[in-house]
Amino acid sequence: MRRLKILDYAISSLWRRRFKNLSIIAVFTIMIAVLASILILTHSLRMEAKEILRDAPDVVVQRLSGGRHDLIPVSMAEAIREIPGVGEVTPRYWGYYFDALTGGNYTLIGLEGGGSPSLSMLEGGLPSAVASCAIGSGVASARQLEIGDELVLIDSRNVGVTFDIVGIFVSESDILTNDLVILSNDDLIEFFGLPDGLATDISVQVYNENEVPKVAAKIKRSFPETRPITRDEILRTYDAVFSWRGGMLLTMFFGALLAFCILAWDKATGISAEEKREIGILKAIGWGTGDVLELKFWEGIVISVTSLLLGLILAFVHVFIFDASLFASVVKGWSVLFPDFRVTPHVDLYQIFVLASLTVVPYVASTIFPSWKAAIADPEEVMRS
Amino acid sequence: MEGRDRRSGRGDAVINSPDPSLIFTEEATKVYNPRRPDEVCAVDKVTVAVGRGEVVALKGPSGSGKTTLLSLIGCMARPTSGRIVVDGRDVAKLSEEVLTKVRRRKFGFIFQQFNLISDLTVLDNVMLPLYPVDVGPAEMRRRADSILAELGLQDKRARRVRKLSGGEQQRVAVARALINEPEIIIADEPTAHLDQQLSDELMRILEDLNRDGKTVIISTHDALIYNHRIVDRVIAMRDGRVDAGDST
Numbered sequence: 001m002r003r004l005k006i007l008d009y010a011i012s013s014l015w016r017r018r019f020k021n022l023s024i025i026a027v028f029t030i031m032i033a034v035l036a037s038i039l040i041l042t043h044s045l046r047m048e049a050k051e052i053l054r055d056a057p058d059v060v061v062q063r064l065s066g067g068r069h070d071l072i073p074v075s076m077a078e079a080i081r082e083i084p085g086v087g088e089v090t091p092r093y094w095g096y097y098f099d100a101l102t103g104g105n106y107t108l109i110g111l112e113g114g115g116s117p118s119l120s121m122l123e124g125g126l127p128s129a130v131a132s133c134a135i136g137s138g139v140a141s142a143r144q145l146e147i148g149d150e151l152v153l154i155d156s157r158n159v160g161v162t163f164d165i166v167g168i169f170v171s172e173s174d175i176l177t178n179d180l181v182i183l184s185n186d187d188l189i190e191f192f193g194l195p196d197g198l199a200t201d202i203s204v205q206v207y208n209e210n211e212v213p214k215v216a217a218k219i220k221r222s223f224p225e226t227r228p229i230t231r232d233e234i235l236r237t238y239d240a241v242f243s244w245r246g247g248m249l250l251t252m253f254f255g256a257l258l259a260f261c262i263l264a265w266d267k268a269t270g271i272s273a274e275e276k277r278e279i280g281i282l283k284a285i286g287w288g289t290g291d292v293l294e295l296k297f298w299e300g301i302v303i304s305v306t307s308l309l310l311g312l313i314l315a316f317v318h319v320f321i322f323d324a325s326l327f328a329s330v331v332k333g334w335s336v337l338f339p340d341f342r343v344t345p346h347v348d349l350y351q352i353f354v355l356a357s358l359t360v361v362p363y364v365a366s367t368i369f370p371s372w373k374a375a376i377a378d379p380e381e382v383m384r385s
Numbered sequence: 386m387e388g389r390d391r392r393s394g395r396g397d398a399v400i401n402s403p404d405p406s407l408i409f410t411e412e413a414t415k416v417y418n419p420r421r422p423d424e425v426c427a428v429d430k431v432t433v434a435v436g437r438g439e440v441v442a443l444k445g446p447s448g449s450g451k452t453t454l455l456s457l458i459g460c461m462a463r464p465t466s467g468r469i470v471v472d473g474r475d476v477a478k479l480s481e482e483v484l485t486k487v488r489r490r491k492f493g494f495i496f497q498q499f500n501l502i503s504d505l506t507v508l509d510n511v512m513l514p515l516y517p518v519d520v521g522p523a524e525m526r527r528r529a530d531s532i533l534a535e536l537g538l539q540d541k542r543a544r545r546v547r548k549l550s551g552g553e554q555q556r557v558a559v560a561r562a563l564i565n566e567p568e569i570i571i572a573d574e575p576t577a578h579l580d581q582q583l584s585d586e587l588m589r590i591l592e593d594l595n596r597d598g599k600t601v602i603i604s605t606h607d608a609l610i611y612n613h614r615i616v617d618r619v620i621a622m623r624d625g626r627v628d629a630g631d632s633t
Contacts, residue, residue, distance in 0.1 A: 005516045016504040281500045282513070284461055286489030286565060289481055291517035376481075378463060380456040 006291065010298035025307050032311025032359055033318065034326075039351045040315055041324045047346040049238035053231055057203035058212050060092075060234075061219055062227045071198035076223060080204055083218050085211045091199030093188045097153060097181070102142040108153075108192070110185035123147070124167030127184050134167030138178035151181070156193035163187070204228075261362075271370040279371065283379035292375040293368055300367035304360040311359075312352065320345045407600055408435040408458055408569070413467035415453050427453035429625040430467065435602060437568075440595050442611035443604040445622035451604035452497075452573050454622065458602065459571045460488040472568075489514065493562030497574035499554045501561070503547035507538060510546055511560045518565070532560045536590065552583035559590055570594055572603045576610055588613050 014021045061080065063072035074091045081089045093110030111126055124147045127133050133151055145151060151163045169177035183191065194200075204219070206212045216228040279292055287295075318324060415428040428450045435441050435458075443451045456462040457469050460476050469476050476487055494500075501510050511529040520528075533539050536556045541549060546557060555575065562570060570591065576584035584607075592615045595601050605611055611619045621628040 001521060002517060002519055005522065009516050012505075012509070277500075278502060281502065283485075284459075284488075284494055284496075284500070285514040285561065286485065287514075287517050288485035291485075378456075378461060380453075380461040 003294070006294050007298045010295050011302060013295070014299055014302055021303060025303055025310070028304065028307035028359070028363070029310040029314065032308055032355065033314035035359075036312050036315035036352075036355055037318050037324060037326070039355065040347075041319050041327075043348045043351060044319065044344065044346045046239055048344065050235065051344075053235055053238075056231050056234070057090075058206040058209070058231055059204040059216050059219065060229045061202040061204060061223075062229065063201075063223075063225055064227050065225070069201075071194065072201055072226070074197050074199050074202075076226075077199075077202050079222065080202065080219060083215060083222075085207055085215055087205035087207050088203075089205070090203045092201050092203050093185050093192075093194065094200045095188075095192050099142070099153070104138070104142050104179065106136075106139055106179050106181050108181045108183060108188055110188040111182055112185045122167045122169055124165075127163075127166055127182060127187070129164075130184065130187060131161075131163050132166045132184075133163040133187075134169065134180075134182040135165055136169045136177040136180040139181060140165075140168050153181070153191070155191045161191060271374060275371075276374050279374045280379045280381075283375065289372075289375045293372055296368050296371040296375075297364060300364035301360070303367075304363040308356055308359055312355075316345070407437045407439075407472060408433075408602075409468075409470040410434075410454075410458065410464075411468040411470070413454070413457055413464045413469055415450075415457060415462065416465040419465065427625055428457060428464075431622075431625075431627050433620055433627060435600060438595070438598055438600055439617045440591070440601040440603070440615050442613075442616045442619045443602065443622060444606060444611045444619055445604075445628070446606055449622040450625040451606075451622055453625075455571050455573050455602065455604050459492045459494060459569075460484050461494075489518070489565055491568050493565065493567035493570050495555070495558050495562050495570065495572040495575045497577050499558045499578075501546045501554055501557055504545060506543050506545055507533065507549070507557050507560075508542040510557055511564055513561060514565050528564055529560070532563050536560050551578050552580075552586065555579060555583065555587060556590070559587070563594070567599070569600045569602065572601065574605055574607075575603060576605065576607055581609075584609065588615065591615065 061072065061076070063070050063076075072091070077089045077091050080086060090112075093112075095108055097106045097108050098104075099106055122134060124134065135145065135151060139151075140146070143151065145165055145168075147165055147168055149165050151165055152160050153163070155161045163181075163183065167182075169180060188194075204215065206215050212230050212232070216230050219226060219228045282292055282295075283289075318326065410431055410433050412430040412432055413428055414426065414430055417425045417427055431450075431454060433454075443454060445451050453462070457464050458471075460469075460471065464477050467477075471487060471491060474487070476484060479487065502513070505513075508526070508529055511533060512525045515525045515528070530539065530542070533542055536559060538553065538556055538560065541553060546554060549557065555578075572591065575587055575591075579587060588610070591601050591603070595615060601615075603610060603616070610616075619633045621630075
């Protein structure tokens with residue numbers, strides 16, 4: 001009862017100084033929205049990366065030539081298959097395709113390489129005949145195509161090749177299938193003009209997950225010209241890339257953050273003569289130091305939690321509705337070359353908890369501290385000053 | 386009470402109350418900014434007593450220590466030395482928490498500048514002392530409405546205090562002082578900003594309160610107040626000390 005009444009008084013007290021408090025909430029909200037946008041976007045991209053790699057091979061073996069990724073002999077797959085603990089070994093055929101018509105980059109994948117996403121994401125079917133394909137929703141929307149339409153791409157001989165669209169991916173995660181064009185292996189080999197007996201890379205399945213690093217090491221020992229890449233390494237790379245980009249953005253906003261902190265500190269600690277007098281009045285008419293501090297605590301909580309909630313809502317709208325238009329290009333990096341995609345909303349409660357700790361707690365503390373100094377003084381002293 | 390001189394027969398320079406059990410100060414001293422160049426001894430070894438149900442006026446020129454003595458008696462400040470005894474307890478030694486409870490339960494303050502929160506309504510100002518107390522919102526309103534009706538402010542309850550006249554604000558301050566049903570009313574220069582008519586009205590209110598058994602302590606330099614018929618005793622102050630020669 002008593003607590004609710006003090007909260008009620010705190011709200012009415014904030015409303016009395018609404019212009020000052022609304023301006024603090026506005027600035028605070030924008031700061032939190034920016035920080036939250038960066039954190040949410042990088043987290044969502046990390047989750048996207050994990051999603052992509054969920055069905056990825058345990059090890060991908062690439063061949064290096066002069067340090068450059070080069071085509072790998074299919075015969076190497078047979079030798080890798082002999083390594084104990086190794087399951088399925090599949091040569092993969094794929095390549096990037098720049099579509100001059102739309103300015104987008106597509107990823108062309110051979111169907112039999114095991115690199116295509118789950119069929120549950122597909123509307124229609126996979127290519128079963130020559131000159132047919134399944135495409136991602138980004139390609140479909142960039143080219144304004146539907147199932148039954150034809151996709152024309154320019155092959156390695158600079159000749160237009162027509163593929164019948166038999167399926168369109170409706171991925172739960174756009175980044176997974178957005179830019180995909182799936183062809184039969186034969187079509188893809190012919191399209192890119194790949195020499196006989198060579199593939200883009202080789203995917204390797206390992207029976208025991210814990211044996212993956214050992215298998216990768218054995219492959220490297222047996223074929224020094226190759227570069228075996230494990231799924232964990234790719235995940236770590238994505239993680240590092242998005243963390244670095246997020247960190248870079250945070251650094252960019254550090255100045256603004258610092259300016260806000262100074263403003264918040266000034267606003268919160270600069271207890272006005274009027275507020276000091278009010279504390280004196282409250283104490284004189286029977287409020288205790290604890291009551292005054294509770295009042296100030298609620299005032300701080302109302303402002304900071306309101307700002308936090310508004311900031312989080314703004315961040316969600318910015319990231320998931322407006323595609324993080326303010327800084328997507330910095331965080332996404334290479335992916336801007338792809339047709340536009342939307343990240344799937346992922347919420348990390350730990351990040352929200354950290355954000356709350358870094359915003360609500362300091363603000364409440366900076367509100368209470370100066371009031372505490374006024375509240376512990378005798379009421380007569382506060383009212384005289 | 387009206388028409389009688391309550392001071393007759395009490396003798397000269399009586400500063401000790403006939404019933405000292407309610408408030409008693411013993412060599413109470415208050416020094417501001419001690420051991421600094423701007424050190425001021427506002428109250429210097431003052432010993433006074435106020436009995437239950439008395440109306441006592443503290444008189445003296447500006448800077449004589451009246452307000453500081455009221456603050457000490459009303460538990461708004463602690464003495465630098467000496468004792469302040471309220472209802473048998475030495476309040477100078479009480480913890481902050483207990484002192485707050487004493488202030489809340491025993492005293493109602495009427496300030497010279499009213500000390501209302503100008504952006505709040507009359508009703509909210511009056512209810513303010515009840516927020517940290519376990520009294521429900523309905524009871525808070527009932528009590529405030531009742532007091533406002535007694536003071537003729539019922540139709541002004543929803544108005545912001547800053548829009549009221551000086552006399553009305555003073556009555557709001559009185560209402561706020563009474564909401565906790567205190568035993569002792571402390572009024573610091575309560576008529577300083579009021580004209581004669583409003584001063585008379587305030588004194589009538591204080592008279593009614595005293596009739597209901599409240600002890601009233603008023604500080605004033607206005608002769609019309611300390612000579613008012615309701616005042617039982619006058620304690621004169623000068624330079625932070627009791628001027629026994631001028632007290633009655």
